[in-house]
Amino acid sequence: MAKQQSTSQRRDDLYSPGEGGKVRIVAGKHRQTGQVVFPIPQGAEEGDYKRIELPPSGTLWTYTIQRIPPKNPPFVGINSPEEYQPFAVGYVRLGDEAMIEGRIAGDPERLEIGMPMDCVTMSFPTANGSEMTTYAFAPANGSQS
Amino acid sequence: MNDVYVIGAGIHPFGRHEGKTGLDLGVDATKLAVEDGGIEWEDVQAAFGGSSASGNADAVLPRMGLTGIQFINVANGCATGGSSILSAYWAIKAGEFDTALAVGFDKHPRGSFNPDPVRYGLPQWYGETGMMLTTQFFAMKIQRYMHDYGISAQSLAGVAAKAFENGSKTSHAWRRTPMDADAVLNSRMISDPLTQYMFCSPSEGGVALILASEKKARELGRTQVKLRAAALKTRPENSFEVFSPSLSVERGETPTMLAARAAFEKAGVGPEDIDVAQIQDTESGAEIMHMAENGFCRDGEQEQWIAEGRSAIGGQLPINTDGGCIACGEPIGASGLRQVYENVLQLRGQAENRQVEDPRLAYSQVYGAPGLSAVAILEKG
Numbered sequence: 001m002a003k004q005q006s007t008s009q010r011r012d013d014l015y016s017p018g019e020g021g022k023v024r025i026v027a028g029k030h031r032q033t034g035q036v037v038f039p040i041p042q043g044a045e046e047g048d049y050k051r052i053e054l055p056p057s058g059t060l061w062t063y064t065i066q067r068i069p070p071k072n073p074p075f076v077g078i079n080s081p082e083e084y085q086p087f088a089v090g091y092v093r094l095g096d097e098a099m100i101e102g103r104i105a106g107d108p109e110r111l112e113i114g115m116p117m118d119c120v121t122m123s124f125p126t127a128n129g130s131e132m133t134t135y136a137f138a139p140a141n142g143s144q145s
Numbered sequence: 146m147n148d149v150y151v152i153g154a155g156i157h158p159f160g161r162h163e164g165k166t167g168l169d170l171g172v173d174a175t176k177l178a179v180e181d182g183g184i185e186w187e188d189v190q191a192a193f194g195g196s197s198a199s200g201n202a203d204a205v206l207p208r209m210g211l212t213g214i215q216f217i218n219v220a221n222g223c224a225t226g227g228s229s230i231l232s233a234y235w236a237i238k239a240g241e242f243d244t245a246l247a248v249g250f251d252k253h254p255r256g257s258f259n260p261d262p263v264r265y266g267l268p269q270w271y272g273e274t275g276m277m278l279t280t281q282f283f284a285m286k287i288q289r290y291m292h293d294y295g296i297s298a299q300s301l302a303g304v305a306a307k308a309f310e311n312g313s314k315t316s317h318a319w320r321r322t323p324m325d326a327d328a329v330l331n332s333r334m335i336s337d338p339l340t341q342y343m344f345c346s347p348s349e350g351g352v353a354l355i356l357a358s359e360k361k362a363r364e365l366g367r368t369q370v371k372l373r374a375a376a377l378k379t380r381p382e383n384s385f386e387v388f389s390p391s392l393s394v395e396r397g398e399t400p401t402m403l404a405a406r407a408a409f410e411k412a413g414v415g416p417e418d419i420d421v422a423q424i425q426d427t428e429s430g431a432e433i434m435h436m437a438e439n440g441f442c443r444d445g446e447q448e449q450w451i452a453e454g455r456s457a458i459g460g461q462l463p464i465n466t467d468g469g470c471i472a473c474g475e476p477i478g479a480s481g482l483r484q485v486y487e488n489v490l491q492l493r494g495q496a497e498n499r500q501v502e503d504p505r506l507a508y509s510q511v512y513g514a515p516g517l518s519a520v521a522i523l524e525k526g
Binding site for chain 1: 256257259260261262268269270271272273274275276277278281284285286288289292333334335336337338339389390391392393394
């Protein structure tokens with residue numbers, strides 16, 4: 001399978017628009033075990049999973065800040081030492097369904113484990129001059145001073 | 146079932162070695178191990194070896210001699226070395242061979258690893274958005290652990306300072322200059338809460354071990370070190386592992402807990418019986434969490450252990466006496482074998498000025514992506 005094709009297929013079914021600028025992350029619920037996984041497995045396994053949308057808000061379970069530029073490949077963002085902008089990554093617990101890993105939008109310095117988070121989208125500039133949009137998390141309104 | 150002995154051990158020092166290939170390091174280590182074992186290359190009946198970045202490990206054969214030996218290349222992430230020794234152990238224990246080689250070597254480019262998402266069954270966007278970094282996983286795992294069990298950043302720094310102290314006494318270590326905890330703490334932040342000197346770096350090195358059956362070891366008069374047990378386990382459900390876009394909300398056991406339990410059961414001993422331990426310290430936090438996952442203390446007790454120097458040489462249970470991955474760096478194929486090499490030296494009383502006082506049981510545990518752990522327990526013969 002071509003790399004581009006798999007990338008675009010995936011990105012289309014990672015989240016659905018929700019209310020108030022939030023999104024709902026799309027996961028797969030195993031039809032027998034009830035186990036929730038993200039993203040939905042593809043190929044032969046896909047039929048074993050029911051498509052579900054996760055709650056649009058949750059709490060921050062853990063996080064870190066990527067202080068040094070990731071290597072390209074696989075990272076497509078700007079990673080030159082002069083222009084690189086550190087970003088946060090974390091796991092957010094969405095209800096009792098699952099914890100999802102994703103980038104965290106906004107000021108990475110103000111994060112705290114347990115803080116309320118919303119599921120949103122974010123865009124970042126890529127090294128080749130275009131932009132990549134992905135699901136992300138952001139501290140819920142009012143949770144940051 | 147046959148008892149298994151480690152009769153020979155060889156190492157090429159870890160670090161950076163301009164002008165030498167990864168294979169050169171593996172060949173050097175193999176020659177030293179064969180010589181140390183008091184045998185000839187022609188006497189080695191089976192071999193298992195791995196290299197992640199330096200080609201097929203069986204490329205040592207033309208250099209050692211094309212004896213027709215059965216050689217199996219092993220690839221098991223950071224646990225490749227642990228997997229090679231496990232394979233050699235099984236082969237001898239099964240009675241199939243009297244002698245076997247476990248060899249590992251590597252030479253990595255500088256900087257963090259940049260694995261391809263597809264090789265881990267992940268979509269490309271996972272890497273494109275900047276999440277395909279093992280360093281993030283380690284940072285996030287210890288960040289949560291610190292929150293849950295009250296571990297301080299000072300303890301993270303203490304683990305690294307101990308590693309550099311031990312590394313300064315180890316001829317095969319890479320980083321041999323002591324560095325105090327404050328300097329570690331104040332070094333560049335890489336991935337919060339982990340700073341530059343809390344992490345190990347990819348490096349270069351080679352290790353080889355010769356294992357033998359009891360019959361062969363007795364014949365050679367080389368029964369100083371017995372391999373009491375070896376076990377490898379992969380991740381169970383609900384374990385928090387590297388490169389996981391999603392996790393279940395319940396946290397369960399880890400592959401290290403399973404491997405430790407299996408090895409202790411096979412050996413018929415418990416964590417309290419261990420006199421010296423080499424455990425996976427990809428970064429300071431990994432050593433702290435692995436102290437509990439291997440059963441040496443309870444979650445949260447590490448804070449006191451480190452403050453009191455209980456895991457330092459001379460303490461209750463010296464951990465990573467050669468400086469571990471933090472001081473030696475991590476050549477993937479060789480790393481787990483280095484731990485066993487260090488334990489062999491400790492049990493033979495050859496660890497020079499880092500020698501632990503009269504150890505009887507020595508433990509090693511290597512952890513690797515995407516979530517497996519291998520344990521070996523050695524006993525003084």
